Amino acid sequence: MLALAVVVSVSTLLGAANLGWTRVVHEVWAQLTGGTSPLSATEAAIVWEVRLPRVVLAGLVGAALAVSGAAFQGVFRNPLADPYLLGAAAGAGMAATIVVVAAPSTTGWIIGPLPLAAFAGAVGGVSLTWLLGRSAGGGTAVLLLAGVAVASFLTAVQTFAQQLNTDTIKQVYSWMLGGLNTTGWREVLITVPYIVLAGVVLCLCARLLDVLAVGDDEAASLGINPGRVRLVVLLAASLATAAAVAVSGLIGFVGIVVPHVVRLLAGASYRVVVPLSLLGGGMFLIVADHIARTAFAPAELPIGVITAFTGAPFFLLVLRLNRGQIR
Amino acid sequence: MNEPASESTSHRALSLRGVSARYGSRVVAADVDVSLEAGSWLAIIGPNGAGKSSLLKAIVGIVAHSGEILLDGTPTSSLSNRERARAIAYAPQTPQLPDRLTVTDYALLGRTPHLSPLARERRSDLVVVSDVLERLDLSALATRALHTLSGGERQRAVLARVLAQQAGLLLLDEPTTGLDIGHAQALLDLIDRLRYEEGATVVSTLHDLTLSAQYAEQLLLLDGGEVVAAGPPATVLTRENIERHYSAQVEVLKTEHGQLVVAPTRAGSVRSRKY
Numbered sequence: 001m002l003a004l005a006v007v008v009s010v011s012t013l014l015g016a017a018n019l020g021w022t023r024v025v026h027e028v029w030a031q032l033t034g035g036t037s038p039l040s041a042t043e044a045a046i047v048w049e050v051r052l053p054r055v056v057l058a059g060l061v062g063a064a065l066a067v068s069g070a071a072f073q074g075v076f077r078n079p080l081a082d083p084y085l086l087g088a089a090a091g092a093g094m095a096a097t098i099v100v101v102a103a104p105s106t107t108g109w110i111i112g113p114l115p116l117a118a119f120a121g122a123v124g125g126v127s128l129t130w131l132l133g134r135s136a137g138g139g140t141a142v143l144l145l146a147g148v149a150v151a152s153f154l155t156a157v158q159t160f161a162q163q164l165n166t167d168t169i170k171q172v173y174s175w176m177l178g179g180l181n182t183t184g185w186r187e188v189l190i191t192v193p194y195i196v197l198a199g200v201v202l203c204l205c206a207r208l209l210d211v212l213a214v215g216d217d218e219a220a221s222l223g224i225n226p227g228r229v230r231l232v233v234l235l236a237a238s239l240a241t242a243a244a245v246a247v248s249g250l251i252g253f254v255g256i257v258v259p260h261v262v263r264l265l266a267g268a269s270y271r272v273v274v275p276l277s278l279l280g281g282g283m284f285l286i287v288a289d290h291i292a293r294t295a296f297a298p299a300e301l302p303i304g305v306i307t308a309f310t311g312a313p314f315f316l317l318v319l320r321l322n323r324g325q326i327r
Numbered sequence: 328m329n330e331p332a333s334e335s336t337s338h339r340a341l342s343l344r345g346v347s348a349r350y351g352s353r354v355v356a357a358d359v360d361v362s363l364e365a366g367s368w369l370a371i372i373g374p375n376g377a378g379k380s381s382l383l384k385a386i387v388g389i390v391a392h393s394g395e396i397l398l399d400g401t402p403t404s405s406l407s408n409r410e411r412a413r414a415i416a417y418a419p420q421t422p423q424l425p426d427r428l429t430v431t432d433y434a435l436l437g438r439t440p441h442l443s444p445l446a447r448e449r450r451s452d453l454v455v456v457s458d459v460l461e462r463l464d465l466s467a468l469a470t471r472a473l474h475t476l477s478g479g480e481r482q483r484a485v486l487a488r489v490l491a492q493q494a495g496l497l498l499l500d501e502p503t504t505g506l507d508i509g510h511a512q513a514l515l516d517l518i519d520r521l522r523y524e525e526g527a528t529v530v531s532t533l534h535d536l537t538l539s540a541q542y543a544e545q546l547l548l549l550d551g552g553e554v555v556a557a558g559p560p561a562t563v564l565t566r567e568n569i570e571r572h573y574s575a576q577v578e579v580l581k582t583e584h585g586q587l588v589v590a591p592t593r594a595g596s597v598r599s600r601k602y
Contacts (some may be wrong), residue, residue: 221389
């Protein structure tokens with residue numbers, strides 16, 4: 001948690017607009033103690049209205065994606081399970097495309113049809129996958145296959161919509177590559193309740209995910225209802241994913257990599273992995289976003305690129321370091 | 328270690344009346360009637376596909392069944408999931424062991440029925456688990472990840488989870504799978520000893536007929552889902568029964584200590600003829 005605090009502070013202190021970090025520290029101190037600050041009004045605005053909410057949002061989104069990844073991996077007993085595998089991403093993407101295509105003028109709205117549609121699309125995608133999986137007999141493998149099928153179908157719809165409206169492709173793609181560039185406190189407020197709720201539910205269910213890991217038969221013999229646990233966890237994880245995707249577009253890698261890294265560093269029990277994924281995911285994305293906005297200032301890199309660039313080598317490094325513990 | 332079994336682990340008498348196990352509409356074990364005294368050991372034997380595992384699963388409650396299953400006179404269907412889990416512990420034939428979990432964390436899963444769904448483990452649960460690990464000689468391996476254990480150690484870890492449940496009825500599906508003769512004997516001896524120390528009733532399926540004769544007090548022979556023989560080993564394990572239901576040639580012998588041994592005999596081989 002200390003690391004998280006450090007990361008948050010550093011990210012806020014530095015940034016594209018070169019304000020000088022000592023001056024920013026003074027500003028914070030001034031706000032807290034009611035003294036005068038060396039920053040001008042615009043500069044202060046940058047810190048409080050632009051940078052800080054962005055850092056907070058990056059933390060929230062990262063936490064949401066990472067904890068959903070851990071939850072999906074627990075529910076499906078599959079290390080490749082990922083928030084996007086159940087059609088959440090495809091659903092969000094398709095819904096976003098439709099909004100962009102149908103009402104392009106509204107995409108600039110902060111609270112508008114775009115985030116709402118993405119949200120509905122993500123949840124819709126997961127529900128569709130769930131229903132298909134159940135009607136085809138239930139069980140983990142069938143559910144994953146249904147997810148792949150749903151994702152393919154929704155992506156096809158999305159591509160079709162894009163083909164019909166090539167003038168809006170650029171907007172859709174920039175949304176799809178993921179980014180936190182136009183976010184402010186509004187976005188934080190929109191997502192905080194959902195992400196916090198989902199996070200709390202998932203942390204409470206962490207022990208049950210451990211029980212699920214031994215298989216449905218044994219889990220049932222231990223007195224829990226595997227189907228019900230799975231449903232609750234899936235809903236919570238989808239909620240977190242949808243909230244994250246709705247404001248930040250599609251940011252890949254976080255949901256798969258962070259839980260695995262946490263496992264390698266802290267052990268495989270979900271009682272530990274779930275809460276640590278929350279923190280680790282938040283940290284990871286804050287750092288990634290920081291790099292995205294400062295590396296080539298004033299231009300911004302799409303955050304999905306950063307997460308892949310930083311995530312992949314880090315994962316490989318941890319794998320190497322723990323070679324002895326891995327079969 | 329030798330204190331009398333507490334109430335939660337008291338012996339459980341099991342009674343099955345007309346129990347049939349079903350997968351959907353397919354009946355895999357029909358009309359089973361058997362009564363087991365508290366603290367005794369029943370071995371369910373039979374050829375492959377006879378419905379042994381399904382019957383066990385029906386008793387646990389994870390396979391649909393008709394008929395009555397009574398624990399100390401109470402029908403298990405009247406128990407909630409958690410009450411049943413506190414009374415009956417089950418180890419499947421091929422348990423799924425999460426590779427990276429430590430032995431302690433895995434055994435802690437056995438405490439699940441004693442915890443409310445969203446609660447965390449308490450100190451008393453940890454004490455139960457460390458006690459169980461000590462009795463199973465697993466204390467030295469307590470923090471090792473499951474995938475680093477040998478086959479025999481893994482089977483003991485599964486037993487640890489089962490015992491951590493502190494249930495009065497233990498259902499063990501082929502507990503000696505994959506174990507060599509020495510380890511198999513050691514495990515069965517352990518279960519037998521724990522039976523008395525813990526105060527548990529044991530129902531197991533056993534592949535090896537000799538071992539089932541030596542450890543169980545009562546046998547149930549299933550073939551094609553039907554009970555074809557039941558009773559003490561000497562009455563069930565006859566050459567005729569085994570020949571008829573297993574299509575195998577055997578001789579049932581007695582060791583000098585009076586223990587039953589089922590020995591496969593070879594009808595005649597090319598090699599035995601002298602040229």
